Amino acid sequence: MNGQQEESRRYVVTGAASGIGLATKTLLESQGHTVAGVDLRGSDIDADLSVQAGRDALAPAVTAILGDSIDGVIAVAGVAAPTALTVRVNYFGAVASFELLRPLLANSAAPRAAVVASFSALQQNDAELVTLLRSNDEHGAIQRADTLASNGHGDLIYASTKRAIAEWTRATSITAEWAGAGIPLNAVGPGVILTPMTEQLLETPEGREGLMAAVPMPLNGPAAPSVIAGSLAWLTSAQNSHITGQVLFVDGGADVAIRGAQIFGT
Numbered sequence: 624m625n626g627q628q629e630e631s632r633r634y635v636v637t638g639a640a641s642g643i644g645l646a647t648k649t650l651l652e653s654q655g656h657t658v659a660g661v662d663l664r665g666s667d668i669d670a671d672l673s674v675q676a677g678r679d680a681l682a683p684a685v686t687a688i689l690g691d692s693i694d695g696v697i698a699v700a701g702v703a704a705p706t707a708l709t710v711r712v713n714y715f716g717a718v719a720s721f722e723l724l725r726p727l728l729a730n731s732a733a734p735r736a737a738v739v740a741s742f743s744a745l746q747q748n749d750a751e752l753v754t755l756l757r758s759n760d761e762h763g764a765i766q767r768a769d770t771l772a773s774n775g776h777g778d779l780i781y782a783s784t785k786r787a788i789a790e791w792t793r794a795t796s797i798t799a800e801w802a803g804a805g806i807p808l809n810a811v812g813p814g815v816i817l818t819p820m821t822e823q824l825l826e827t828p829e830g831r832e833g834l835m836a837a838v839p840m841p842l843n844g845p846a847a848p849s850v851i852a853g854s855l856a857w858l859t860s861a862q863n864s865h866i867t868g869q870v871l872f873v874d875g876g877a878d879v880a881i882r883g884a885q886i887f888g889t
């Protein structure tokens with residue numbers, strides 16, 4: 624005990640069956656909190672966040688486990704496929720998780736929310752897809768992703784979803800429903816994390832070299848998922864009273880290595 628132990632809180636973590644989501648659920652539970660994990664399968668609630676039926680099932684399933692007041696929502700579920708599935712899960716699945724669970728958050732004395740974006744939010748993307756995502760046009764965004772995939776530009780889809788969810792976080796954080804209701808809403812932008820998502824790429828020296836050239840991490844290199852879990856746990860703890868709308872890059876210095884010091888405009 625360090626004297627800063629928080630009271631037990633109730634969390635929802637999506638993508639909780641693997642990687643960063645699993646590490647986050649494990650960490651929060653080790654701190655004495657109760658977590659309802661959501662995933663396709665293998666956690667507490669089976670829900671496919673890529674489709675409306677799965678999203679609609681979320682709030683009732685959470686209420687059945689945690690009751691009608693929750694303290695934290697952490698949206699981690701994501702895929703990196705160069706297809707429209709990535710649009711459905713990474714952007715619309717995450718936004719739906721927040722919008723559908725916000726009424727339950729509003730019943731907490733210290734509600735908090737966080738999403739896992741990515742360092743990729745800073746990488747090359749498709750401006751048209753980002754605009755469609757930010758306009759909440761799921762049908763149009765899926766069509767654009769299909770076009771990108773069939774034109775050999777499917778690799779732009781993932782970065783586009785992460786740019787869009789980072790921008791959604793900033794824009795939404797200061798609205799009446801979030802800041803006005805006392806709910807900090809932030810994003811974490813991981814660099815390269817050692818999870819099943821990156822396993823194959825990191826297997827070969829060429830894959831590893833390519834990834835590290837795109838995401839240079841001068842501080843300690845690729846990280847364990849528990850590193851991201853720690854940031855998510857703090858951002859969604861009661862201690863975080865005033866940080867909102869931020870994208871916290873937990874990336875071993877990749878943001879600075881790529882963008883340099885002068886990012887604050889004129």
Ligand SMILES: NC(=O)c1ccc[n+]([C@@H]2O[C@H](COP(=O)([O-])OP(=O)(O)OC[C@H]3O[C@@H](n4cnc5c(N)ncnc54)[C@H](O)[C@@H]3O)[C@@H](O)[C@H]2O)c1
Nearest residue numbers: 638641642643663671672673700701741813815816818820
């Ligand atoms: N691993 C990295 O290097 C890295 C870097 C930056 C960001 N991220 C992001 O971190 C998040 C977690 O990724 P990870 O590395 O832990 O990968 P992971 O594959 O280990 O975990 C992702 C989880 O999301 C779940 N998921 C996928 N589609 C879903 C759906 N339709 N409905 C519900 N759950 C679904 C998967 O089943 C899986 O359990 C993702 O959003 C990813 O984009 C990862």
